[in-house]
Amino acid sequence: MELNVTYRGFTLDSFQTRAITELENGHSLVLAAPTGSGKTLVAEYLIEKVLQTDQRIVYTSPIKALSNQKFRDFSKLYGNKIGILTGDVVINQGAQALIVTTEVYRNMAIEDPQAISDVAFVIFDEIHFLGDIERGTVWEESIIFSPKTVKFLALSATIPNGAELAHWIETVADQKVSLITHNERAVPLSYLFYYQKKLMPYKELLRRVKSHEDAPREEEERPRGPRRGKKDEEDLRHFAIIKSLDQQDRLPLLYFVFSRAIADKMARESARHFDFTTPEEKFRIREMTDACLQKYGLTDLDSVNELVGILENGVGKHHAGILPQMKELVEILFSERLLKVLFVTETFAVGVNMPARTTAFDALKKFDGRSFRPMKSLEFCQISGRAGRRGIDKIGYVVVPHLPRDLTIEELEKLVYGDIEPLLSAFDLSFNSVLNLYAGRETGEVRMILRKNFAQFQANKQLPELAGKVALYRAEMDRVMPRCTEKTNDLAAFMEFNKRRQDTIQSLNSQSGAIQSGLRGRRNRPHQERIQQQYAEKLERLKAEENEFICGKCASRNRCTAQYNQAARVEKKLDFWRGKVEELEELQLPMYEKKLGILRQLGYLDDNGLMPRGVFASHIHTEEISITELYFRGFFHEATHHEINALSVALVFEYRRRGNSGEPRQRTPLSRRLREAKGFVGSLSRRYSFVKPLEPALAMVMFEWSSGAPFEEIMAMTDVPEGDLIRTFRMSIDVLRQIREAADDRSLRDKLDVCLGYINRDIVLATELRD
Numbered sequence: 001m002e003l004n005v006t007y008r009g010f011t012l013d014s015f016q017t018r019a020i021t022e023l024e025n026g027h028s029l030v031l032a033a034p035t036g037s038g039k040t041l042v043a044e045y046l047i048e049k050v051l052q053t054d055q056r057i058v059y060t061s062p063i064k065a066l067s068n069q070k071f072r073d074f075s076k077l078y079g080n081k082i083g084i085l086t087g088d089v090v091i092n093q094g095a096q097a098l099i100v101t102t103e104v105y106r107n108m109a110i111e112d113p114q115a116i117s118d119v120a121f122v123i124f125d126e127i128h129f130l131g132d133i134e135r136g137t138v139w140e141e142s143i144i145f146s147p148k149t150v151k152f153l154a155l156s157a158t159i160p161n162g163a164e165l166a167h168w169i170e171t172v173a174d175q176k177v178s179l180i181t182h183n184e185r186a187v188p189l190s191y192l193f194y195y196q197k198k199l200m201p202y203k204e205l206l207r208r209v210k211s212h213e214d215a216p217r218e219e220e221e222r223p224r225g226p227r228r229g230k231k232d233e234e235d236l237r238h239f240a241i242i243k244s245l246d247q248q249d250r251l252p253l254l255y256f257v258f259s260r261a262i263a264d265k266m267a268r269e270s271a272r273h274f275d276f277t278t279p280e281e282k283f284r285i286r287e288m289t290d291a292c293l294q295k296y297g298l299t300d301l302d303s304v305n306e307l308v309g310i311l312e313n314g315v316g317k318h319h320a321g322i323l324p325q326m327k328e329l330v331e332i333l334f335s336e337r338l339l340k341v342l343f344v345t346e347t348f349a350v351g352v353n354m355p356a357r358t359t360a361f362d363a364l365k366k367f368d369g370r371s372f373r374p375m376k377s378l379e380f381c382q383i384s385g386r387a388g389r390r391g392i393d394k395i396g397y398v399v400v401p402h403l404p405r406d407l408t409i410e411e412l413e414k415l416v417y418g419d420i421e422p423l424l425s426a427f428d429l430s431f432n433s434v435l436n437l438y439a440g441r442e443t444g445e446v447r448m449i450l451r452k453n454f455a456q457f458q459a460n461k462q463l464p465e466l467a468g469k470v471a472l473y474r475a476e477m478d479r480v481m482p483r484c485t486e487k488t489n490d491l492a493a494f495m496e497f498n499k500r501r502q503d504t505i506q507s508l509n510s511q512s513g514a515i516q517s518g519l520r521g522r523r524n525r526p527h528q529e530r531i532q533q534q535y536a537e538k539l540e541r542l543k544a545e546e547n548e549f550i551c552g553k554c555a556s557r558n559r560c561t562a563q564y565n566q567a568a569r570v571e572k573k574l575d576f577w578r579g580k581v582e583e584l585e586e587l588q589l590p591m592y593e594k595k596l597g598i599l600r601q602l603g604y605l606d607d608n609g610l611m612p613r614g615v616f617a618s619h620i621h622t623e624e625i626s627i628t629e630l631y632f633r634g635f636f637h638e639a640t641h642h643e644i645n646a647l648s649v650a651l652v653f654e655y656r657r658r659g660n661s662g663e664p665r666q667r668t669p670l671s672r673r674l675r676e677a678k679g680f681v682g683s684l685s686r687r688y689s690f691v692k693p694l695e696p697a698l699a700m701v702m703f704e705w706s707s708g709a710p711f712e713e714i715m716a717m718t719d720v721p722e723g724d725l726i727r728t729f730r731m732s733i734d735v736l737r738q739i740r741e742a743a744d745d746r747s748l749r750d751k752l753d754v755c756l757g758y759i760n761r762d763i764v765l766a767t768e769l770r771d
Contacts (some may be wrong), residue, residue: 007045008448013038015182020045022178028152028168030127032159032275033182036355043123046153047074047097051081055120056095058141062129063350064089066434070125071099075450081490086732102129106138106620109145111434119150126350128378128423129152129167130454137427141433144172146453157385161422168457187388187396191416194237202413209409214373225631227708238266239273241399242341242462251276251340252356254348256383259440260319260721263343266308266362276340285312285338290693292329296766299710303722312371314338319345321721324767351382353669359387364415365406369611375408377420389762425455428561430586431625431690434595435618437609452590457641459587477570482560494551501542536545598688604628619742622735623651625691626681633680636739637748639673641755645706646670647677648732648755652693700727729764 006012019042022029033039050057059074061067062683064086071084074097083095085104096243100108105122108115122142130139143152152169159165162179170177193205200208201498238255245251257263277285298304307326316330316339333339334354340358346366361383361731365372388396402412403434421485429437435599450456546552553562599605602625617628630636636644671676678694686692701717715722733756740752 008584010038010041012041012184014040015180019180020404022180023049023153024289025192026176028154028169028173028175028177030154030156030159030162030169030177030179032162032180034158034185035157036388037182037184037389038184038390038700041151041606043125043155044161046077046123048123049357050120051078051096052477054118054418056116057097057121057123058105058116058119059097059099059123059125060105061099061125062102062367063347064101066269067099067101067349073101087737088730099561102142103135106142106145109142109147110433111619113145113147115726117147119147121151121153122146124152124154126156128156128159130165131423131426133426134242137428137430137433140425140453142456142724143169143259144502146173148174152177157418158381158766159423160420164458165423165454165492167762168454171457172452173287186390189384189387189396191397191398191400191500192771193400193402194241197240199241199399199590201414206409209402211285220311238270238362239361242270245360245397245399246274246276246340246360250358251547252334252337252358253341254356254359254386255343255356255362256339256346256349256359257343257362258346259344262362263317263345267315267343268306268726270317270341270343271310271313274313274315275343276454277312277338280312282312285333288333289329292325296325296763298323301715301722311339314340316342317344317722318342320347320350320727321723321762323722324726328721335649337551339637346383349386350733355386355389355396357387357389357393357659358397359384360401361401363401363403364412374411375415377415377418380415381420408413413528415503419491425458427453427455427588428619429595431595432618432621434592434599435604435610435614437592437606438596438599439614439618440731446592447586447589450592451586453588456587470588474574477567480563480570482563482627490550493548493559494557497545497549497552498561502540505539579598591658616742620738622731622738623692625688626651626694627735627739629684630680631679631739631743635673635677636752641751641758642703642706643671644672644675644736644752645732645759646699646703647694648735649702649728650674650678650699651697652731652735653695653698653728670696683719698725701725702729702732702759705764706755711763724763733759733764 007016007020015031016038019029019031023046025043031039033043047057047059058104059070061070067086068082068089071082071091076080078097080092082095082099083092083097084090084099085093086099086101087104095100098171102124105116124139124142125140130136146152150173152173154165154169159181163180166177166179170209189235191202192199195203196210242251242253242255245253255266257266260626286308289311290771293299293304293308297412304326307317307322307330311333316334318330322330330342331354334342334356361380362377364380366375366379368544400412400416401700401712402409407415438448442447551557555559555620596605599614602613603611605611610618613628613632616631617624620627628646639647674696678696681691681694685693698718698720701714701720703710704717705714715725718725720728736752736759737755740749740756743752
């Protein structure tokens with residue numbers, strides 16, 4: 001079929017034309033192309049194509065901010081044909097094109113497949129999240145449980161093992177899945193390395209590092225005492241990088257850091273040190289910030305006013321701790337080129353499509369929630385890919401610091417220029433998944449579903465090699481096994497006797513030696529002779545028993561015994577590799593059966609299916625065990641609206657111990673019911689390691705907000721940043737909606753509707769499409 005080479009005024013690249021051709025031919029597609037190359041244009045073409053039919057299309061994204069952005073963008077193009085469903089935001093749910101988070105689509109596919117029976121295509125943006133250790137299972141389950149009529153468009157900046165991923169989807173969905181990989185960037189990248197207070201190309205970095213290593217050590221000749229200047233140099237690294245880039249006309253800059261506190265500090269310092277804006281630009285920035293503050297009533301918040309002062313100098317910051325309204329303002333100012341330097345955290349590389357001329361890394365190690373580790377190549381690629389604006393820049397620049405304490409020069413080279421790690425499955429069954437699998441399915445069907453995950457698919461590739469080892473050891477065992485020339489033999493029984501005889505002889509020798517050493521001397525000689533006689537009699541009895549066996553009387557018994565023992569050693573190796581094969585053939589079954597046992601013990605299911613607790617928990621996707629136990633204990637029925645809201649935030653909030661200035665201040669102690677709930681969940685968490693204790697830090701903050709307190713007043717109760725507070729409140733909304741949908745009590749459902757109204761007001765409501 002012939003296709004136009006232009007779409008929406010854009011001349012399509014060859015990979016875009018090939019991608020659209022595959023979609024027109026009715027194939028699913030895995031599309032890997034660098035950031036800014038035009039993958040979204042292919043997605044828009046597909047959305048427009050489906051909107052011309054009577055079917056529906058679903059667009060999934062890994063984070064709510066990206067879902068919200070796509071909803072705004074697509075709504076401008078397609079009007080009320082677009083809807084959004086992200087748990088805490090529900091707009092036009094029955095729309096022909098629905099924007100959702102991947103978790104929401106997974107829940108629909110598992111719990112209500114009828115709701116997506118008319119969906120023709122599902123678009124998975126950032127499909128590489130499938131390898132995320134915490135959330136990757138959601139992507140796999142979304143594909144596994146999709147109706148067979150659904151086709152997929154999977155997008156990513158890079159998937160090294162894209163063919164393997166496409167083959168897996170093809171196997172699971174039983175349909176043709178094409179792969180298109182485009183490696184050429186629209187704007188090529190040039191890497192600059194910061195070392196010894198200067199930016200330089202890699203060859204110069206290598207030369208300097210080598211000369212530094214070859215320089216004579218004078219450490220021992222230096223006077224002992226505190227070292228000065230090194231920490232200051234590290235703290236001011238961003239100044240040197242920004243100054244150098246500004247002199248070379250390589251701004252605007254996205255400066256990536258892995259700590260919100262550092263982003264805040266660097267933004268403040270840089271705004272004091274640099275002024276990038278003209279008087280006209282300052283006026284425009286003030287005009288836009290004043291309009292934002294007036295619109296949302298933010299003029300009384302100190303953090304907002306501090307950010308406004310920073311923005312006027314052309315410097316900004318962007319991270320999850322900032323109010324969503326202010327993040328949106330920062331994004332607008334940056335897109336209009338009014339901000340020249342923007343300090344951002346890693347989520348900016350996923351959630352916001354705003355490239356710059358240059359991206360810079362403050363460091364190459366990050367805290368992943370467990371420990372500090374070097375960046376992965378895929379993470380580095382995602383962030384560096386933000387450099388270079390198509391149609392504006394001829395070259396995008398990436399600034400990489402060489403910090404020997406973090407990475408050696410060899411590790412740095414591998415990170416920047418080496419191959420990207422392959423996408424690996426992180427499949428892990430949740431209790432919610434186990435309950436939904438168990439409900440109404442036979443064991444055989446469940447086992448078949450468990451064998452469909454990407455981890456199993458990748459493991460299956462190892463099976464031929466492991467099967468080869470099994471065959472090798474089986475052949476060796478067959479080779480060394482004794483070959484008896486007699487018509488009959490009792491070798492197996494004889495070898496059991498032989499093992500018993502060797503153990504008996506060893507025991508007799510040990511006992512005889514110990515006894516005789518204690519009976520030395522002429523006076524004890526009669527006793528020694530008696531013991532030796534007893535020992536000889538036992539050996540004779542063993543010899544007589546040996547002669548009762550056919551193999552015991554055979555002249556070849558010693559040779560056969562040696563061969564049999566050798567075969568036994570080979571069999572141990574055979575059993576080991578056979579176990580490995582069996583383990584890989586059904587990777588998830590042991591975990592599934594273990595969690596089934598726990599749920600059975602808790603009273604969530606029995607041999608007949610799900611029990612009331614299990615039915616309820618199968619609709620809960622966050623802390624399902626805690627919420628279910630609280631529900632059946634009657635807490636949600638007995639508690640007040642404000643106590644329910646306080647509990648919901650205690651269920652979802654995770655206090656950031658790193659980066660905050662101190663513990664949240666609680667102005668009011670917990671109510672009796674909240675204390676009881678905290679103790680009840682605490683007792684559960686002590687019995688079951690998978691149950692998270694309640695975090696009450698924001699409980700009374702939510703209680704006051706639910707009771708009608710203004711936002712400025714509750715902010716005085718806590719040190720948690722405004723953005724985190726708003727996002728946590730919206731997570732509470734999501735949880736309460738899950739409970740409302742799972743409950744079969746009409747009066748409780750009505751009660752929870754009132755609870756939602758108490759939370760979702762004023763600035764929280766205004767945040768719906770901005771967080």
